[in-house]
Amino acid sequence: MGIFDSLYIGNSGLNAAQIQIQTTGNNITNANNEFYTRQRVIQQAREGLHRAGGDIGLGTNVQQIVRMHDEYAYQKMTSSYSNLSDTGYKEQILTEITNRFPDLADSGIFQDLKDYYAAWNDYASNPAEASQKTVLLNATRILTNDINTAYNELEEIRSTVNEQFLLTIEEVNEIAKQISEINADLQRIEINTSVNGNDLRDKRDELELRLSKLTNIDSFKEDISSRTLYKDDATIYDMGRNYTLSINGITIVDGSNYHPIKLNTEFTENGYAVPYYELNDESRIDISARFTSGKIAAMLDLRGRVPNGDGSFTDGLITKYQDNLDAFAKTLVTQTNSIYASSASTEMVSDYLKDVKDDTTLQNFDSGIKDGEFTVKVYNTQGQVVAQRNIAINAATTLNDITRGNSIVNDFNMNKDDNGDNNNTNDLDDYFKAVYAYDPISKTGNISFKPTDRHPSGYFIAIEDNGTNFAGTLGLSKFLDGQSAASIRPDDDINHDSALIKGGKSPLAGDNEMANDMVNMQNQRFYFNSLSTGESTETISGYYRYFTTDIASDTASVKSQHVTNTAINNTSVQEWQSVSGVNIDEELSNLIKFQSSYGAAAKIITTVERMLQTLLDLKQ
Structure with a gap:
């Protein structure tokens, strides 16, 4: 020494x-x-x-x-960002949806309903005035058009969410690729174990944080260790060189390799792609359910994860709202037409019924058709009922097959003494005949009730339903057309000529009995069957209030969750910043301390220099 x-x-x-x-x-x-x-x-x-x-x-x-990186605090922060991004995106979209259903005092579908039934009431009070028919038609157009618009706006929002979903998946892949490239650089730079790629690791943390806002991620870093530099600097370091990034068990980054998320549009329409992961054997795994938080999860929760193959989804909040709006529109159409069918017509012809063969049970065709019976009435020109017959419907009832139960055609055409007068020439089957025609090529059929050759003219037919929904479901006499929120509209003939609107049950001018039933319809409770929320019983306006309340409730719930997630995120960010953030006061204090150390070390050198000079002087 x-x-x-x-x-x-x-x-x-x-x-x-x-x-x-x-x-x-x-x-x-x-x-x-x-x-x-x-x-x-x-x-x-x-x-x-x-x-x-x-x-x-x-x-x-x-x-x-x-x-000064605390991996535990960092993981808590990325998780909180993932949850915050999830509820933040949902809040944004649900607020937009809520704004599409304002239902203010003088606007919205709820007000349209009031105006619609008020128009029926005015028409029932003045059935001879042609102007009332015009007012009623206009009210009907406004109501159905607003229902169409509401549904289409929901579909437009879903389409926008889907477009953002596609872009976000691309962003996830791009970030994953950048992380894999950083890992390659770290492996090259940190060959010498004393060299740390701190700036690269900061960049990787930044990318992970961006990724956590898009989806739930799990990062695995080997050689995690704890070290205390100073009394307040206990931290968990991620100095490992092995790195894996996954989404709920699906690895997208493995060291310097990355595995992109791919999109499948094979079984969907309108660009509604399904995310999948391709294994080494090129088999595909649908990973829709793997996204549980972050922006992508919010998008899938809104848009839907499971496609039907026809452009729609079996799940998703927007799907629920559309299903509920469809249930509202379908019941409105069915019940309106069920009442309208009680008005006398020269004949009745149903809609074209898809996939309804002779032996298809009515309740298998549409669950809205219920057990019970409906009454077929025949009127003469004086408005008198000359024949009537009750026809029953149960789980085995078909349109034109009696091998397992009754059929509508058979029960209608049966030679039966309805009047009990022992006269076989003045019953339902004598005035009208039921025919069901099914086309196996188009797979559609329709049922018709038309005059017989015995009484080809001068008589009218009407159906008074007793809860089966038969006439309204099959569209035998229509005031409204369509079977969904997207297709509901006034009947085409009525839409072109409001003079065709009927108000009575009999063919007599001035009869308003059917119109009065239509007014009273707003106070009756009906079955609503939504594919998402199931069957319920409500009034027409009551179900619409349920529909809008459900949207408002979901929005309020998400907003509450977002407030909670914001508080949790703020706490986790503060915790992270307390460890890893730069405190100017602390750094300035350290700077003074290190400056003093530098000066003290320099003093050692100057002291040694003087000692050397002394030795040299002694030698001389």
Whole structure:
């Protein structure tokens, strides 16, 4: 141990202090960098000279420059961002949907319903006035058009969400690719175990944070360790070189390799793609259910995850709203037409019924058709009922097959003494005949009730329903057309000529009995069958209120969750910043301390220099 060793000791102190000052300066200049992690210099005493009297120190050595990164706090923060992004996106879309259903005092579908039934009431009060028919038709157009618009706006929002979903999947893939490239750079740079790619790891953290806002992620980093530099600096470091990033068990980054998420449009329409993961054997895994938080999960919760193959979905909040609006529209059409069928017509012809063969049971065709019976009435020109017959419907009833139960055609055409007068020429089957025609090529059929050859004219037919919904479901006499919110509209003939609107049950002018039933319809409870929420019983306006309340309830729930997630996120960010963020006051204090260390080390060198000069002077 000589005097020059003392010089080396001072020099090691100068070098260490200089690196500490540089590192502190780097922290200060990056104080406003959101994704910068403050750094610290790890010093270690050099191995001393081992002498009999004790070890003699040889100065200090800078071992590493490390990030003050707490992996546990960081993972909590990324998780909180994922949840915050999820509820934030849902809140944005649900608020937009809520705004599409304002239902203010003088606007909205609820007001349209009031105006619609008010128009029926005015018409019932003045059935001879042609102007009332025009007013009623206009009210009907406004109501049905607003229902169409509401449904189409929901579909437009779904389409927008889907477009954003496609772009977000691309963004996830791009971020994953960048992370894999950073991992490759880290593997190259950190071959020497004393070298840390701190800035690259900050960049990777930034990408992970961006990714966590898009979806739920799990990152696995080997060689996680805990180290305490100072009394308040206990942190968990991610110094490992092996890295895996996954989404609920699906690996998208494995070291320097990345595996993109792909999109399948094979079984969907309108660009509604399904995300999948391709295995090494090229088999595909639908990973829709793997997204549980983040923006993508919110999009799938809104748009739907499971496609039907016809452009619609079996799930999703927007699907629920559309299904409920469809149930509202279908019941409105069915019940309106069921009442309208009680008005006398020269004949009745149903809609074209898809996939309804002769032996298809009515309740299998449409669950809205219920057990019970309806009454077929025949009127003469004087408005008198000359024949009537009750026809029953149950689970086995078909349109034209009696092998397992009754059929409508058979029960209608049966030679039966309805009047009980022993006269076989004045019953229902004598005035009208039921025919069901099915086309196996188009797979459609329709049922008709037309005059017989015995009484080809001068008689009218009407159906008074007693809860079966038969006439309204099959469209035998229509005031409204369509079977969904997207297709509901006034009947085409009525839409072109309001004079065709009927108000009575009999063919007599001035009869308003049917119109009065239509007015009373608004106070009756009916079955509503939504594919998403099931069957319920409500009034027409009551079900619409349920529909809008459901949207408002979902929106309020998401807003409440978002407030909670915002608070949790703020806490986790503060915790992370307390460990990794740059505190200017602390750094300035350290700068003064390291400056003093530098000056003290320099003092050692100047002292040694004087000692050397003294030795030289002695030699002279």
